[in-house]
Amino acid sequence: xxxxxxxxxxxxxxxxxxxxxxxxxxxxxxxxxxxxxxxxxxxxxxxxxxxxxxxxxxxxxxxxxxxxxxxxxxxxxxxxxxxxxxxxxxxxxxxxxxxxxxxxxxxxxxxxxxxxxxxxxxxxxxxxxxxxxxxxxxxxxxxxxxxxxxxxxxxxxxxxxxxxxxxxxxxxxxxxxxxxxxxxxxxxxxxxxxxxxxxxxxxxxxxxxxxxxxxxxxxxxxxxxxxxxxxxxxxxxxxxxxxxxxxxxxxxxxxxxxxxxxxxxxxxxxxxxxxxxxxxxxxxxxxxxxxxxxx
Ligand SMILES: [Zn+2]
Numbered sequence: 431x432x433x434x435x436x437x438x439x440x441x442x443x444x445x446x447x448x449x450x451x452x453x454x455x456x457x458x459x460x461x462x463x464x465x466x467x468x469x470x471x472x473x474x475x476x477x478x479x480x481x482x483x484x485x486x487x488x489x490x491x492x493x494x495x496x497x498x499x500x501x502x503x504x505x506x507x508x509x510x511x512x513x514x515x516x517x518x519x520x521x522x523x524x525x526x527x528x529x530x531x532x533x534x535x536x537x538x539x540x541x542x543x544x545x546x547x548x549x550x551x552x553x554x555x556x557x558x559x560x561x562x563x564x565x566x567x568x569x570x571x572x573x574x575x576x577x578x579x580x581x582x583x584x585x586x587x588x589x590x591x592x593x594x595x596x597x598x599x600x601x602x603x604x605x606x607x608x609x610x611x612x613x614x615x616x617x618x619x620x621x622x623x624x625x626x627x628x629x630x631x632x633x634x635x636x637x638x639x640x641x642x643x644x645x646x647x648x649x650x651x652x653x654x655x656x657x658x659x660x661x662x663x664x665x666x667x668x669x670x671x672x673x674x675x676x677x678x679x680x681x682x683x684x685x686x687x688x689x690x691x692x693x694x695x696x697x698x699x700x701x702x703x704x705x706x707x708x709x710x711x712x713x714x715x716x717x718x719x720x721x722x723x724x725x
Contacts, residue, residue: 472490477506477510483500483503485500487518490570496519499634501537502636520542520567521534523544523547524599538554545559546559561574570589572589574586575623576623580612584598588631595624600624601689603633603643603677604646604685605688614710617710631678633679635675643720650697651690691703
């Protein structure tokens with residue numbers, strides 16, 4: 431079982447290939463490892479890539495297998511692998527956007543297999559995945575979830591034994607990805623699928639967008655005490671230059687407006703939902719509200 435807070439290591443080395451922008455005030459070179467509590471699980475290394483992407487490496491000390499979850503930037507991954515003495519064996523892509531697959535070809539050497547969504551064009555893809563496929567990795571396995579909506583074929587990787595999900599740009603801390611390709615019905619169905627995971631699932635999303643997401647969340651559900659408390663905690667973390675990712679699904683269910691349209695009358699009122707709107711329609715109104723929000 432993976433215990434996320436067991437060990438946090440901060441290192442001052444440069445671990446991303448472009449200078450961070452002022453839009454995300456994360457300490458330069460920030461990086462940490464989530465160590466597993468028992469020896470039958472994997473480690474997750476989290477580090478910054480580009481301006482606001484998180485890079486992830488999953489490593490199993492027993493087998494030596496190491497998976498990159500998306501590849502925003504090859505150089506930062508190479509540095510992180512070298513620094514830790516890990517050898518890449520898998521690339522697990524969530525969707526086709528360049529800030530998720532841009533490093534694929536530079537990282538794909540002999541012995542590295544690239545996994546990705548069957549419905550999308552992924553550079554160097556060896557294994558095309560669809561809903562409920564299983565990816566074997568390091569003696570454990572990830573179930574593939576179809577979480578289309580941000581892009582049409584977006585997938586997530588859910589490690590049930592480790593209670594860990596890598597969700598790319600489908601679900602963010604207090605937010606969700608923009609709906610570039612999918613439909614409201616598709617996106618809402620995807621989010622409901624994620625919402626059905628156990629509350630203690632650790633959610634690794636791909637961007638540090640939480641402060642902006644928090645401002646919008648507070649504009650639509652200021653009467654939610656769990657949200658008010660979480661936003662205060664986020665402000666403290668960001669002021670210290672610390673990440674707000676990962677989060678737990680339970681936190682998201684309690685505070686993320688994109689998971690709450692059908693359970694919060696306050697949100698429905700504030701996004702102009704009508705009596706009788708179905709979940710997808712309410713979700714769409716929340717999404718449009720965020721798209722146009724200037725807060
Ligand atoms: Zn994307």
